[in-house]
Amino acid sequence: MVSFTWSRQRGGGAVEGVGALHIVVIGGGALGLSSALHLVERGVAVTVIEASALASGSTGRSIGVVGTQHVTALDVAMRAYGLRRIRAWAQCGLEFHPIGYLRLGRSDRDLQLFERSLRYQHESGIDSARIVEPAEMRALVPDMSTDGITCGLFGPDNGFLDPHQLSSVLAKMVREMGGTVRQRCRLIGADRRGMGYRLKTSAETIDCDGVVIAAGAWAGRVAELFGQPLPVLPERHEAVTIRLPEPLAYVMPMVMDLVYGGGGTGLNFRHDQPGQLVAEIHKSAGSGVADPDDYNEQIEDAGKEHLAELLLERLPGLSGAGFGHGWAGLYPESIDRRPLVGPFDGEPHLIAAAGAGGYGIQLSPIIGALAADWLTEGAPITLPEAAALRPDAMRVGPSK
Numbered sequence: 133m134v135s136f137t138w139s140r141q142r143g144g145g146a147v148e149g150v151g152a153l154h155i156v157v158i159g160g161g162a163l164g165l166s167s168a169l170h171l172v173e174r175g176v177a178v179t180v181i182e183a184s185a186l187a188s189g190s191t192g193r194s195i196g197v198v199g200t201q202h203v204t205a206l207d208v209a210m211r212a213y214g215l216r217r218i219r220a221w222a223q224c225g226l227e228f229h230p231i232g233y234l235r236l237g238r239s240d241r242d243l244q245l246f247e248r249s250l251r252y253q254h255e256s257g258i259d260s261a262r263i264v265e266p267a268e269m270r271a272l273v274p275d276m277s278t279d280g281i282t283c284g285l286f287g288p289d290n291g292f293l294d295p296h297q298l299s300s301v302l303a304k305m306v307r308e309m310g311g312t313v314r315q316r317c318r319l320i321g322a323d324r325r326g327m328g329y330r331l332k333t334s335a336e337t338i339d340c341d342g343v344v345i346a347a348g349a350w351a352g353r354v355a356e357l358f359g360q361p362l363p364v365l366p367e368r369h370e371a372v373t374i375r376l377p378e379p380l381a382y383v384m385p386m387v388m389d390l391v392y393g394g395g396g397t398g399l400n401f402r403h404d405q406p407g408q409l410v411a412e413i414h415k416s417a418g419s420g421v422a423d424p425d426d427y428n429e430q431i432e433d434a435g436k437e438h439l440a441e442l443l444l445e446r447l448p449g450l451s452g453a454g455f456g457h458g459w460a461g462l463y464p465e466s467i468d469r470r471p472l473v474g475p476f477d478g479e480p481h482l483i484a485a486a487g488a489g490g491y492g493i494q495l496s497p498i499i500g501a502l503a504a505d506w507l508t509e510g511a512p513i514t515l516p517e518a519a520a521l522r523p524d525a526m527r528v529g530p531s532k
């Protein structure tokens with residue numbers, strides 16, 4: 133275990149302390165487990181507490197796609213770090229399937245955004261992505277119609293993983309490096325204790341020097357226990373498997389019909405296993421904010437019908453396919469749809485790692501690194517531009 137010197141501003145005065153850190157991470161999903169791993173890698177003593185079971189929240193309901201085909205510099209840089217770490221975790225037992233990722237574009241503006249993405253990816257060390265024309269898209273996905281599609285952005289080394297396996301591999305690494313991962317242990321209260329916190333849980337009381345709030349759709353409720361505002365809005369999304377009459381003769385990449393700042397239906401689909409695809413709609417159906425303790429976890433008929441319509445239009449070559457099982461889960465969204473990562477105003481050792489929306493699997497490596505940075509370095513040194521993700525008053529409203 134290493135010792136750190138902490139310098140903190142509290143009530144206007146700087147307080148300094150030296151000690152062996154004990155950090156509690158609240159939430160055993162992708163963000164919490166990645167934060168815990170990045171902390172134990174730096175020699176910090178970590179306890180993860182998970183109210184239910186690992187990956188029982190949004191993580192276990194995701195479709196596990198990891199991609200870098202985004203169009204802003206920060207979005208690309210965060211995902212490039214993610215892709216690199218996930219490839220490294222593949223050496224530790226995580227299965228990553230590099231099936232490729234194709235983003236569909238409809239206009240000159242989309243094309244300009246894709247060209248920008250290539251530049252950002254190149255700056256982030258990814259040279260494999262390229263712009264593709266409709267004919268190449270049809271070669272990549274022979275069952276897909278390119279009606280209305282004028283350009284594509286294709287990353288051949290993007291892919292998907294099993295989010296349950298991601299969680300168990302991360303938890304195993306955390307434990308092997310001396311961390312503790314406790315399931316069925318819910319945070320129910322928090323008090324200041326000296327420079328740190330006294331946490332009341334459903335199992336015991338835990339004293340610690342700092343806390344990472346990685347409670348997904350519950351992050352706002354957990355932040356309230358510390359008297360802090362953290363608006364995370366749980367948004368319900370549905371996913372469904374598609375059974376094919378016979379396995380495809382090619383591996384279908386992840387196809388995403390959505391460009392930020394541009395258009396698209398939000399439909400996305402990918403290879404899942406031989407004879408099976410999985411599909412989802414990334415755009416919100418606008419059904420409002422869900423209660424994470426009380427929402428319909430099954431796919432609804434209206435959702436299936438909407439997906440079927442979009443799939444028939446985009447994948448007419450697969451009209452003989454049928455739906456398999458479907459489910460619903462929550463995107464933990466922030467108000468501005470950017471993750472909330474960093475300390476709260478006036479609380480340098482209370483760190484938010486939340487609000488990853490529909491991208492928490494691919495963003496989990498960088499969010500974990502940034503949460504660890506804030507605690508051990510006092511700044512987001514892995515990606516300094518990510519200082520803009522702090523949950524400061526401008527983003528979350530006045531803090532107490």
Ligand SMILES: Cc1cc2nc3c(=O)[nH]c(=O)nc-3n(C[C@H](O)[C@H](O)[C@H](O)COP(=O)(O)OP(=O)(O)OC[C@H]3O[C@@H](n4cnc5c(N)ncnc54)[C@H](O)[C@@H]3O)c2cc1C
Pocket residue numbers: 158159160161162163164181182183184185186187188189190191192193194195196197198317318319320346347348349350354369370371412460461462463464485486487488489490491492493494495
């Ligand atoms: C249908 C669907 C498809 C998706 N597909 C993708 C995808 O392809 N790629 C991608 O990158 N992202 C995807 N996502 C988004 C991704 O799943 C989320 O962004 C991510 O899982 C969020 O992880 P998290 O760790 O923040 O939250 P969670 O996984 O929800 O973890 C939070 C944990 O905190 C625990 N908790 C809550 N309160 C307490 C408490 N008081 N004490 C202790 N523990 C507590 C909960 O039990 C929970 O396990 C998808 C989401 C959905 C719903």
